[in-house]
Amino acid sequence: MSVWYDMNVVLIQATLTTLLLALSIQVPIRFGVFSFAGVGAFGIGGYAAAISMVQLGWTTWPAVLLGMVVAGVVTFGLGLVVQHLTGLYMGMATIAFTLIVSVLAVNGGDLTGGAMGIYGALGEIEVIHLVLVVVVVAGLLQLTEIGSMGRRVDAVRDDPELANALGVDVARYRRYSFLVSGLIGGLAGALTTLLRSTITPAEVNFHLVILSLTAIVVGGSRSWQGALIGSVIFVWLPTVIGFVAEWERVAYGFIVAAAAIYLPTGVLGVAKNAWHRYRTREERARVAAAEKV
Template sequence: MAWYTANAVVVQATMTTLLLALSIQLPLRVGVFSFAGVGCFGIGGYTAAILYTKFDVDTWPAVALGTLLAGGLCYLLGLIIHKLSGLYLGMATIAFSLIVAVAATNGGSLTGGASGIFGALGGITNLHVLLLLALVVAGLAISEYGRFGRMIDTVREDPELAAALGINVGRYRKLTFLASGLIGGLAGAVTTLLRSTITPAEVNFHMVVVALTVIIIGGSSSWLGALIGAIVITWLPTVLSFVADWESIIYGFLVALAAIFLPGGVLGLAKDLIHRWRARRRPTPPAPPASEAEKIPGGEPSSPATERSLASTQGGTS
């Protein structure tokens, strides 16, 4: 209990960072290179803060409205750009996030301008965040298995094959934007009412970098990779605090090493090691015994030379 009290803020940051990362990891799992979740983080956060501070809306209705608005706008974005792919799609979604930041900066008294909104301290605790995170993770975990999980993998790996199999690739991509927007909006609303403040700086490009770094380190194939990355990214500065001025350099060096030598993230490395370990423990099947037809009367396996010699001997005898 004493440990939790001393590290409650870091635990809180881990959970909110994981929620944000999941809004980026989910599209990548479907093969959609989208960072719209960061913009939705800002939409959800600002909506919840405005409703709570200026219209006296209670905490949870404000969170729900912020989440739904972010999901709806992200879905509309998906309808417009879902046919884009690769870097073009990534740049379009980054532009969407930057537009949200610019709109917040120029929102006047409604958004607080460049200073943001302060005093939006809702009735949210770390336990509430944990329960919401558990619901999101449960939904994502279910989607990774069974027939639905195989369809998602097919859409990501080979969209043409998926379409040939009768899978509506366009519909999956559009629904991905909706799910990503809902998760990002929830992350923004909860984080804002938990910390009581939100500024345009929190919706800027550095948030894209943070979310992408979490996924690179942990792995993009599963929610578990995002969890690993969120823990590493959140706790690493605390662990490296003793190196003072060298902290940023060591942090960047470790992230670069992960990007170069762990293309599948920590989760990918763990799966590879487990696979190798199981392969080594798997018993080697015994060699099949030689059939009786392949043996000569002496009991030894026959060879082509032996068979020729035996045939010539039999011919000479006859």
């Protein structure tokens, strides 16, 4: 086990940070907001953490906290600006936000290191730290998926008019989804940067949108568990399909297309439906057996 862990520690780290990035996109989608601002928050958090360590001499966790808070505040401000947009227009605006973050990093001079980025921001982060962070984030998100809070979130996403009629402030819920998205995205960016010890503008780009969105589509968009499944699949998949070599991108595209067509609720949705059918059959069998007696 120790040998396997040592050989795959980088993949384990990547799985956990990718999960956080995917969650930063999944949260607003669960609230009915087609937003990719979490990717921009990823860049902001990464740069803020790197600058605070390299230029200000901060230690690891204060730098991570700073990246998280700055990204959350900026993304919440973005949410206030674009709150009246919906659908495709919201998606375009938040993708533009991500690209603007990248452009500002390129033109940030000595502060951001320009096109070369920032190097030497190596934090003292172990896998156990990442696991604890992910457990806390997942636990908090789980509270929004169950009970009365879960029902309100579902209503905000599926029928905002009905939610408003029932006294749920849909606009407020959706604004705060930007804040949560920014905090998680900034956390992901800060942790990723301090694990790699570097961040460049090229890392904060549209490819992160594709990665996080495909992880959600394949895993499932209605729960953090779906984001976990998707993150595991897309981080570990290259080790499985490495034999396809230059056809790897084609294989990725095929998997995503097949999931979108045949697994509209993601792997998690299929698993839940299968479990529900199994429980239903078991219950019917018990009722039939009791009637015979």
